[in-house]
Amino acid sequence: MTVTPTRAVGTDFDRVEAAEKVTGTARYAYEHAPDRDTVYAVPVQSVIARGEVVNVDTDGALTLPGVIAAVWHGNAPRLGPADDPELALFQSRRVAYRGQLVAGVIAETLETAREAARRLRVEYAQEPHDVVLRVDHPKMYKPSKVNPAYPTDTEYGDPDAALEKAAVTVDLTYSTPAEHNNPMEPHATVAVWENDGLVVYDSNQGSSAVRDTLAGLFGLPPDAVRVIAPHVGGGFGSKGTPRPGVVLAALAAKVTGRAVKVTMTRQQMFALVGYRTPIIQRVRLGADEDGTLRAIVHDAFEQTSTVQEFAEQTTTPTRIMYAAPNRRTTHRLAPLDVPTPSWMRAPGECPGMFALESAMDELAIACGVDPIELRIRNEPETDPESGLPFSSRNLVACLREGAARFGWADRDPAPGVRREGRRLVGTGVAAATYPAYRLPSRATARAEPDGGFTVRIAAADIGTGARTALTQIAADALRTAPERVRVEVGDSALPTASLAGGSSGTASWGTAVVRACEALLRELDRYGGRRPQEAAADTTAEVEAAERLSRHAFGAQFAEVGVDVDTGEVRVSRLLGVFGVGRVINPKTARSQFIGGMTMGLGMALMEEGVMDVEFGDYLNHDFAQYHIPACADVPDIEVHWVDEVDDRLNPMGSKGIGEIGIVGTAAAVANAVHHATGVRVRDLPIRLDRLVG
Amino acid sequence: MRPFVYERAEEARSAVAAVADRPDAMYLGGGTNLVDLMRLGVAEPARLVDVSRLPYDTVGVRPDGALRIGAAVRNSDLAAHPAVRRAHPLLAQALLAGASGQVRNMATVGGNLLQRTRCAYFQDITKPCNKRNPGSGCPAREGDHRNLAIIGHSEACVATHPSDMAVALAALDAVVHLEGRDGPRTLPLTELYRLPGDDPRRDTVLDPADLITEVTVPALSFGGRSHYRKVRDRASFAFAVVSVAAALDVAGGVVRDCRIAFGAIAPVPWRARRAEEALRGAPATEDAFAAAARAELGQARPLRDNAFKVPLARNLLVRTLTELVVA
């Protein structure tokens, strides 16, 4: 396998589009204005959680000056099949959740469209709804797989007997609430039909996937659809698959023959762009007196909608974390009258590791073993379930390095005894992990007549710095300076690429870019350096031929909290993370990813909760005044480090994804610190003062 | 949102006339609450009369030390005013504990006093709410009410008043100056607000045409020994879960006088007169402070999910007073 000589890779190369972004010239989807007069479509959402749309009286809305059309099941064009039934807009009268799109109103101005949408009279036949997740829900079933393609359950040895016999056991139930992805840029699309084809400027995590979906829905060949998304203001998984807004825009543009803009309001996002399912998890651990694990059992109970099965892979990290001869992991789902959950930063690992790493802390206390030592004692040599070797695994190094930097050595394990003024202070640790995925992609590289290079790939830079990282990777592969390389991403007209998801982007696209660049150098060689030359690469065969290994990144998260003894207010005073993520392409943008992930983990620990309105069936606190994420004042000085990790069996860069692991384990570290501070174990997130004030 | 007419008032009388004539006209201050409610469809005025540029935009100190605060003074400016910071630190602290710098730069004193509840149902026109739509019901009672009232609420409405500033002003015996249909009048701030009873529609006793022109705060000899403490779910930019405004006058270990008000526990800024009564003449000890808290919070009737506010309010009061003794 080729290892590129490292020159640009590993440096703090400035974000290539930084100047455009800070000067406001970087255009995001909604800011695009096609030549055609642009009009505005506004979604109309269901106000019942289950039932049927009987009729939509559009008359009142259409009399408003400036209103062009109102579309609903009764008059909408029929669409082709959709993989995701959430995208089959207005194809059925069924209402599967409160907030689902039942109509769209199109008008000359956004204000008019909104007012008309409000005036639209929708008549429903309402049925009783069922929106509360419980372990004993009668509809709880075993899905055939969990996301993206993992076995639903696994079992090794005899976990029940081992638990029975174990010297020390813990049997604990944790819960995490619905959590909502809220990228800074709401989902937005500008759609226009041109010469029988469709062009959309869209905010998404992968233009190739949006193109294929739209082509299917509108019965077009894929090359008749163009999806343009040069800049995207975050996604966190919510833009990983096309959402209803892009379909509404394309449909409205088709109906009106105009260019149509659609954007989600913050409130609409709480129903329409996916969210992390609430999860109830039971973790049972059985160990010897010294903490050596004999049994691990991890069961997850989750919700999905009646529209589509979405099976969060919550207990999958437990399959690779610790050695134990007897083990079982399971997932069960209840289809409820709720919006379909979807991808949210570190789906599976993030909630699953909250439960597992809290339980490990509880086991450490039960055994009287230091929590870091407990993890080291249970470090597996090979993947504990598949038996495969790890491509690399540096959990122990991360824990040790973190312990040294954080000042763990002097820690008194006794809970509830450290006072600083009116605050109880405590510290906690948790492990983190995330798979190192890689998906097939294509890329081209071109040697331009002026001596520069252009690399093209339909990758997505959703604010992560992907464009910058690929520039560095290409420069090294081309043995040139990054300033001479121009990377074009964010357009489905470019070579088809995988999406920005599963922390797979840099590994997947980077492989394709390296291969295209290598091919280009060969071409240049062959033609004596004569320009222009162009070469292409498709990594399907390479990715499929990869050797069988267990590929994961690991990390250690440390937290210090202060809990007000009078009010129970928890504030995090320190977060420190150490990660083993292969070669870090760009330390500056990588740090931002870790810090962002850890900040989001802090929010998960202390604040984030979608409150289900049981009576009406939607998430009640659907704006930022009510749904809290950390404010600047909540975020302490976060320290991020990584251990030197060489893993040349992953991809030509030797890199692992870094976009998600930062959120994994943070909540457990905080919860463990809260216990250390107060002696109170909070197993239901978020940890709010309600539970700590007395 | 529904189309509306915007006009800027030049002086108080014409502003009042502009609103008095039209049932669907409203005053506009900084717009940080009203414009949000218009976007949500909760407020649908056909005419906005902007009173933020009226000449009530200064803070003055009277010879007796009383403060005269114009209704159009921005929250940030009031918080930064030297006289406020010196004589009434709790008022400056309450202002700075509210919202964010950007919101405070826009928000006016008049608008702050009349901001509406943050009850989630009130803000969602697809759901019933007695305050927004009388007689439609109060889903918060059985639904989400974690951060709603424990005291002073009614069967019809359990909402809280969200203002921080108003809690400090309630403790300080502030007086609200009004220009109404029949000319000017004044009202103690604690009488401005009304409990919901069986008509939660109105938060205050004001007529829609009543224009707040000024707020006066009488001098308080021990105002310098005062504090506003706000408990919230994150470190900034969050409404209170419980707050307390307190001023304390202690001599020889005995409480000579005090002012106490709670926020976020009631439909109104809650002046804690029973606690004050219990404290006057009592020893300045934690036990006496706890007894005073009990005297006030004994009337609390928490809902299913907000009983934690009772010990929280008690602890907060005891701690705030204790720190004022030491200060």
Ligand SMILES: Cc1cc2nc3c(=O)[nH]c(=O)nc-3n(C[C@H](O)[C@H](O)[C@H](O)COP(=O)(O)OP(=O)(O)OC[C@H]3O[C@@H](n4cnc5c(N)ncnc54)[C@H](O)[C@@H]3O)c2cc1C
């Ligand atoms: C995200 C966010 C967070 C916030 N957090 C907090 C917080 O933590 N604590 C807190 O206390 N507040 C908070 N607020 C609320 C904020 O304090 C209020 O929105 C603000 O004080 C309202 O003042 P305004 O001048 O903008 O009022 P407007 O929105 O202009 O008006 C509010 C009401 O007052 C009426 N009105 C305005 N001026 C007058 C007058 N002179 N006479 C009669 N009627 C008048 C209007 O008709 C309207 O009904 C927050 C607001 C936002 C948006």
Ligand code: SF4
């Ligand atoms: S508490 Fe008051 S404001 Fe909230 S829903 Fe009930 S009536 Fe409406």
